[in-house]
Amino acid sequence: MGGSLARRLLSDHRVIAEKSGIELELVKVAVRDLSKPRPFPSELLTDRPEDVVRDPDVALVVEVMGGLEPAGELVLTALNERKPVVTANKELLAARGPELFTRAAEKGVSLLFEAAVGGGIPLIRPLSESLAGEPITRVLGIVNGTTNFILTAMAEEGRPYREALAEAQRLGYAEADPSADVGGGDAAAKAAILAGLAFGVWVGGDRVYREGIESVDVADLAFARRLGYALKLLAVAERTPHGPAVRVHPAMIPIEHPLAGVRGANNAVFVEGPGVGELLFMGPGAGGEPTATAVLGDLIDAAREYLAGAQVAPRIRFGDGGVADFARVETKWYLRLEVVDAPGVLAQIAAVFGEHRVSLMSVWQEGRGETATLLLVTHDAPEEHHRRAVEALRSLEVVKQVAATYRVVAPEP
Ligand SMILES: NC(=O)c1ccc[n+]([C@@H]2O[C@H](COP(=O)([O-])OP(=O)(O)OC[C@H]3O[C@@H](n4cnc5c(N)ncnc54)[C@H](OP(=O)(O)O)[C@@H]3O)[C@@H](O)[C@H]2O)c1
Known part of the structure; x- marks a missing residue:
């Protein structure tokens, strides 16, 4: 993405x-490998990023190298x-945001x-300002x-x-090591940032409950459709009576819900509140060009700040606060059981x-x-009740297998 940004800064200079x-x-x-071909003049290059942040001719710093270090120390040095610093690094913010x-400040x-968060979708500014x-x-x-x-694809x-993952890798939508994406880590870092902005309380990436999609069975996507659901990896940050609950996991969502229709590599985020009702932000969540557009918008704000000699963007503040005990968070559940086909089995399960x-809401x-x-x-049932019920089902002789359980996320009533 840094390459797209550099090219745009040079070629779109007039338009901007x-x-x-x-x-x-x-x-x-700053780059790691000086010998790689780049879409901009090689005299701009250095492999010493600390020289960029310390250079007195550099007024604004963009960090798009990714990872925790040296990105973290470089951002601190620039500050x-x-x-002013512009970063696209959700991992760093989720780990060290408050600091x-x-x-x-x-x-x-x-x-x-x-x-x-959300690549090219304007989402952070609406959440933190509008x-x-x-x-x-x-x-x-x-x-x-x-x-x-x-x-x-599934x-x-x-x-x-496995086949859908291999296709995503072949088309460049998944990394050779896809674990941060398919394990839910990337989404959890984004969920932590969104929750912080939405509730004004810092959650932190390590306090986001997380499940990935590695064990999703294609059979459940077909069953989901028959029951009127789509299966999506959702990030959910919500106020509960026990505090904010922030989680990332595969979930069933009613097929008529707009998130169910989000296809391919797109992103979409619903923001809900008593005043605005429901807002939907949707678009390309990644990719060099859309992300460079978002960085350029920030850079222009950062430049205004530099020229004004005073901070123009609102200060991001986070209060301290606990998160909800996950065991008490309530959701609906979908379960697929393989059972003995005999009279009385359903009564035992119920x-x-x-x-x-x-x-139980429905049985099929x-x-x-x-x-x-x-x-x-x-x-709706607390996580803890559901977990105990599943353990008890596993010990029933008539239940051959609890083949799958997924949370069901429904629209707000
Ligand atoms: N790509 C996207 O669609 C997207 C969207 C949203 C957010 N982001 C975020 O943007 C950041 C970068 O992602 P990316 O996909 O653009 O990564 P990338 O393609 O790997 O690019 C990283 C760039 O930083 C340079 N770099 C890395 N470590 C360095 C070091 N220690 N010293 C000097 N240069 C270094 C690399 O140099 P070389 O070229 O020499 O390897 C490369 O040019 C990440 O935080 C990511 O989460 C990316």
């Missing part, structure tokens, strides 16, 4: 200046030098990060394009997970749910013979 009144000049670019934002400069007065109740979205591409083409105070049976497939959807 005419539209914004700001002249941005690319002074220096210490009172240079970095505090340093920026101490030094009176901005740390801007529009590209860190919606500053809204007591946001829930942020719900698809924030990882790689996993959405894989789940779309749902629409009936491909198993009794287990009753004992664990989980009530497929297959006749020795075994049958049961698809169950429950009403």
Whole structure:
């Protein structure tokens, strides 16, 4: 993405200046490998990033190298030098957000990060500025394009997970090591940032409950459709009576919900609040060009700040606060059970749910013979009750297998 940004800074220089009144000049670019061909003059290059942040001719710093270090120390050095910083690094912000934002505030400069969540979708500014007065109740979205591409291929083409992943890798939508995407880590870092902005309380990436898509069985995508759901990797940040709950996991969502129709590598985020109702932000969540657009917007703000000699963007502040105990967070559940096909089996299963105070919303049976497939959807139940009910089901002789369980995320009533 840094390559797209550098090229745009050089080729769109006039357009940017005419539209914004700001002249941005690319002074220096740090890379790891000086010998790689680049879409800009080699005299701009250095392999010593600390020289960029310390250079007195550099007024604004963009960090798009990724990773925790040396990115973290470079951002701190730039802020210490009172240079506004633009970053796209969600991993760094999720790990060290409060420290970095505090340093920026101490030094009176901005740390801007529009590209860190949702790539080219303007999302951070609306959340932190336009919606500053809204007591946001829930942020719900698809924030990882790689996993959405894989789940779309599984749902629409009936491909198993491994095959859909290989296709995503071949087309450049997934890295050779896809673990940060398919394991939910990337989405969890983004969820932490969104929750921080939505609730004004720092959650931190390590406090986001996380499940990835590696064990999603293509069979459940087909069953989901029959029950009127789509299966998506969702990031959910919501206010609960026990505090903010932030989680990333595959979830069933009603097929008529707009998130169910988000295909391929796109991202989409719903923001809900009592004043605004529901807002939907949707578009390309990654890719060099869309992300460079988001970084350029931040850079123009950073330049305005530099020229004004005062911080123009609102300060990002986060209060302290606990997150909800995940065991108490309530959701509906989908379960797929392989059971003995005999009279009285359903009664035994219903009794287990009753004992664990989980009530059933719908039951659907497929297959006749020795075994049958049961698809169950429950009403809202705390995580803990659901987990205990599943353990008890596993010990029933008539239940051959609890083949899958997924949370069901429904629209706000
Ligand atoms: N790509 C996207 O669509 C996208 C979207 C949103 C956010 N982001 C975020 O943007 C950041 C970069 O992602 P990317 O996909 O653009 O990564 P990338 O393609 O790997 O590019 C990273 C760039 O930083 C340089 N670099 C890395 N470590 C360095 C070091 N220690 N010293 C000097 N230069 C170094 C690399 O140099 P070489 O070229 O020599 O290797 C490369 O040019 C990440 O934080 C990512 O999460 C990316």
